Structures are given as C-alpha cells and as structure tokens.
Amino acid sequence: MDGLVCIITGANSLSGIGRATAFAFAKKKARAIYVTDINGDHLVPLAEEITSTTGVECIPKCMDAAADKDIQNVIADALGTFGRLDVFFANAGVAGRHPMATETSEAFLNMMRVNAWSVYAAIKYASVAMEKTSTEKTKSGGSIIATASVVAGVRSGAGPMSYSASKAAVINICQSAAWRLHGKNIRVNAICRGLIKTEMTKKVLEAVSSNELLVNLMKRNSALERYGEPDEIASIVAYLASREASFITGQDIKVDGGLTAALPYCPLFADE
Numbered sequence: 001m002d003g004l005v006c007i008i009t010g011a012n013s014l015s016g017i018g019r020a021t022a023f024a025f026a027k028k029k030a031r032a033i034y035v036t037d038i039n040g041d042h043l044v045p046l047a048e049e050i051t052s053t054t055g056v057e058c059i060p061k062c063m064d065a066a067a068d069k070d071i072q073n074v075i076a077d078a079l080g081t082f083g084r085l086d087v088f089f090a091n092a093g094v095a096g097r098h099p100m101a102t103e104t105s106e107a108f109l110n111m112m113r114v115n116a117w118s119v120y121a122a123i124k125y126a127s128v129a130m131e132k133t134s135t136e137k138t139k140s141g142g143s144i145i146a147t148a149s150v151v152a153g154v155r156s157g158a159g160p161m162s163y164s165a166s167k168a169a170v171i172n173i174c175q176s177a178a179w180r181l182h183g184k185n186i187r188v189n190a191i192c193r194g195l196i197k198t199e200m201t202k203k204v205l206e207a208v209s210s211n212e213l214l215v216n217l218m219k220r221n222s223a224l225e226r227y228g229e230p231d232e233i234a235s236i237v238a239y240l241a242s243r244e245a246s247f248i249t250g251q252d253i254k255v256d257g258g259l260t261a262a263l264p265y266c267p268l269f270a271d272e
C-alpha cells in the first residue's frame with residue numbers, strides 16, 4: 001500500500017473491525033490513514049499509536065459516515081493535504097433491536113441510511129476523488145471496500161430484518177458500482193463477514209457463553225468451531241485495498257469460517 005491515501009469509517013470502537021483495519025493498513029505501509037467515526041473518544045489515541053509505532057501518518061476525524069457533507073469534507077481534506085485518494089473502507093454500521101411488531105418506517109430508514117446510504121455515498125464521492133491524477137498519481141484508480149455480512153445480508157437471521165436488508169443492499173451496491181465505474185481502474189468489493197467478536201456482538205456472545213446448548217449451536221456457525229477475530233477481517237480488507245488485489249472487483253467476499261459452505265451440518269447425513 002506504499003503511497004496510498006486511505007479513509008476508514010467506523011474506527012472508534014476499541015474492539016471493532018475499523019480499528020483493526022487501521023493497523024493492518026499501517027502494517028502495509030500506507031501513505032496516510034484517516035480514522036473516522038461518529039464517536040470520537042478513541043480516535044486521537046488510535047491515530048497517535050499508529051503514527052508512533054509504525055511511522056504512518058494517521059489523522060483522526062469525527063464524522064457521520066452517512067452524512068454527505070461529512071464525507072465530502074474528509075475526502076476534500078485528503079485531496080487538499082495529499083493530492084490523492086486511493087482507498088475508502090466504508091465500514092461504519094449499526095444494528096440494535098428492531099422487532100418487526102414495533103418497527104417504524106423511521107427506524108427502518110435510519111438503518112438503511114447508516115448502513116447502506118453511507119456505502120453508496122462513499123462510492124459516489126470517493127470515486128470522483130480517485131479519478132484525480134497528478135505527477136505522483138498518473139492514472140485514475142482506487143479501491144473501495146464496504147462491510148456487508150454473511151449472517152445478515154447473504155443470509156439472514158443475525159440481527160433484525162432491517163439490518164439484513166441494509167447489508168443485502170451493500171452487496172448489490174458494490175456489485176453495481178464496480179460496473180458503473182468500468183474503465184476507471186476503481187475496484188469496489190464487499191466483505192461479508194461471519195460472526196466476529198466486536199463491540200456490536202459482545203452482548204449476544206456473552207449471553208450465549210453461559211448457556212451450553214447455545215454454545216454448541218453457535219459452534220455450528222463456523223467449520224472452525226469458533227468466532228472470528230477483527231484482525232482476521234482486517235487482513236483481508238488490507239489485501240483488497242492493496243495493489244496485490246488489482247484484478248478483484250464487484251465481489252462479495254465471504255470471510256465466515258466456512259459458515260455458508262454447507263447447510264446446517266449433520267454428522268449422520270455426512271456419513272460419519
């Protein structure tokens with residue numbers, strides 16, 4: 001990722017994928033990384049830690065990942081300061097409880113706004129910036145990665161219906177955008193993750209851990225019989241962001257420990 005200027009949304013959470021990805025980008029020696037989030041309490045220490053431990057310039061910014069003006073501002077900052085934008089990781093997202101019986105159109109649409117519009121808007125504005133050339137960046141190019149989900153998006157069941165719908169939208173937005181941007185050397189991919197231990201899933205995973213039946217059931221969520229760690233997603237995002245992934249676009253890449261490779265696994269049917 002030598003020379004690449006990157007923006008990450010949803011990087012404030014201490015156990016989140018955004019934060020882990022900032023470290024993964026730094027490890028690959030990106031030129032600069034904007035770490036952004038609507039909550040800013042951990043962003044400054046994160047940026048300081050990255051810069052002091054890796055020497056990579058890291059800039060903290062508080063912003064709403066679904067607000068057009070905020071997205072335009074951080075992109076303008078990257079262009080103004082570094083003259084280029086190469087990578088946008090549209091990762092910010094929300095879940096929460098939305099039972100169907102009490103779901104309102106406002107709550108549903110807000111889920112779509114934060115989880116799906118944030119991705120659409122990132123593509124809309126970042127792609128224009130990624131086309132900009134200079135003596136340092138001689139041709140249009142970039143990589144946009146968005147966080148979708150296998151457990152809610154490819155399939156359903158983890159989280160409310162509005163959450164699944166928003167993540168399914170993310171997958172299709174990425175597929176569509178890869179072609180809308182044809183010929184511009186701008187790649188767009190969705191990462192579809194299985195269950196990963198982060199702030200978002202903490203309460204559910206804690207509740208599960210005290211119930212043996214549920215523990216065994218949840219083990220079936222992965223052929224590896226465990227949950228994923230944020231680092232295991234971050235390294236794939238960094239790969240997709242890097243030049244090594246130069247022929248990958250329009251894909252929904254499943255990082256789920258094998259979850260989607262089989263129907264619910266039954267040893268009897270599997271001839272064991």
Ligand SMILES: NC(=O)c1ccc[n+]([C@@H]2O[C@H](COP(=O)([O-])OP(=O)(O)OC[C@H]3O[C@@H](n4cnc5c(N)ncnc54)[C@H](O)[C@@H]3O)[C@@H](O)[C@H]2O)c1
Pocket residue numbers: 009010011012013014015016017018036037038039063064065066091092093094095114147148149150151193194195196197198199200201
């Ligand atoms: N953890 C999982 O198992 C899992 C599975 C599939 C998909 N995801 C998705 O992964 C992404 C990252 O989630 P995580 O697991 O790291 O959770 P997390 O809660 O640890 O981090 C999400 C971050 O997004 C930020 N955020 C929320 N709304 C925002 C907004 N409007 N603008 C800017 N930032 C905002 C939060 O403040 C938080 O720091 C999300 O899009 C989530 O839906 C998570």
